[in-house]
Amino acid sequence: MTLSTLLTWSLPAVIALASLEGLILTFVARRRYDWLSFAASLTDVLVREYLVYTFVGISLAAPFIEFAWQHRLTTVPLNGVASFALLFLGQEFCYYWYHRAAHRVRWFWATHAVHHSPKDFNLGIAYRFGWTGRIAGNAVFFVPMIWLGFAPKAVFAALALNLLYQFWLHTEWVPKLGWLEYVLNTPSHHRVHHASNYDYIDANYGGALIVFDRLFGTFVGERADLPCRYGLVKPLISHNPIRIAFHEWINLVSDLRAARSWREGLGYLFGPPGWRPRESATIVPTRSAPGVL
Template sequence: MQYVVTHRFYWVFFGLILVEFILVQRSHRYRYSWKESLASLGVAIGHGVTGALFKPILLAPLMWVWNQRLFTLPLNGVWDFLLLFIGIEFFYYWYHRASHEVRWFWATHAVHHSAKHLNLSAAYRLGWTGLLSGYILFFLPLIWLGVHPLALLTGLSLNLIYQFWIHTELVPKLGVLEWFLNTPSHHRVHHAANSEYIDRNYGGVLIIFDRWFGTFTSEKPDCPAFYGLTHPLRSYNPVTIAFYEWRRLFQDLVTARSWRNRCRVILGRPT
């Protein structure tokens, strides 16, 4: 997804990554892979470049829908911002869930799940092909209902910034916060490739829609998570990482023997 994240936040992120690395080294409980973290940095740079190149293409349909809106959310009071926040969380949940359950969307999102170690550097391992996959379609209803495109993109940016800190194994469960917030514990479950955990906990800031729609699973002390794709990616090349699942998808399209099977390749669950 294309978000607006300021350079100031980048410096904060890099500082926190360094702090996490020092704590990991001291704890001796977790492994830290600099090769993987540097690969994630390369992926993040590619994400930023593609985002800048394709942003004008993205804004055109957003503004067209805005001009057809039914209402206008004024954003001049607390309740307006709360409504915007809940709306973004709701549609983000469905976007994120579709990114795991529909292979076309997974081809972009798989980039984020390709790291074999969960640490803060994995947070910015984001796909380059969000515009191609059509992620923005999930958020068009918000614009049609009166949310200005810039307000939507800003809200999504803040959602991404929040999610940065939950990509870590160092933070334990957080008591009562686990009931309504997306926490590091919940996000470890989300990133896990274990059969017990896979395709769970899709929330951005909140976990309430997962509880509501039956996709919530809590982290179990007797079931430690392991990470990465179910078809392991053995490369630190950012370009290979960015297009790994697309290559697998198109290979299956080529070998499919009917249009029905091709549709299943594109719209079915990831394999």
């Protein structure tokens, strides 16, 4: 099976697996399962893949990608284990910084908040990414790989495989995995990442690996005495896919309209989620809650 075939069939496969998990949790485990949230996530991915990506060609990162490839330092041939290993590690490093910025820079958080909006944690939320990633320019974080000489198709194929790996991380029923917890991103680490508890918030940004979180001080382990509470700090009470996709952009525009100076405007755009001017802030910065830079 070629990589192209694998990626083509990955979407129906993950939807089928998420549906199977939902059915098992509902009828076998007799647990509450939010099928409206499942439907919202399914709508999100189908609209993104078959409408937005097909008919909306705008990409803020596209000019930077083209410029980097035209002015690349070299061309890295993918003809051996070493080159594929460099591609994997380089893409993982870039993904870590993209993911960290997606939580700490409101411009990128406006799209990424969609992924964190569900109040449950299951395979059905794994492909809820929103519709504005290309317009926001998320791919700009992978431009350094292209400038160094990796072909854009190779870089974004590696990213697609990274995201495919992360599908199985979105589950509560997989326990900690022993020594693998020190190297790989696991369901336990990702449960912490999706939690909105104060002690867990904004941690574990890795894709397939957890080593960069350990290296850069953003790793937080799951605690038996602190169950994860999922969703946004200020919960989004809606299953409307359109509201889910644009709620944080609407909040951002509202804050920009209320800005009293260009400095405040920049703070709202590029500060952490919920940033407020110092004189009006009351609590420390947290995901989607007021704070001060």
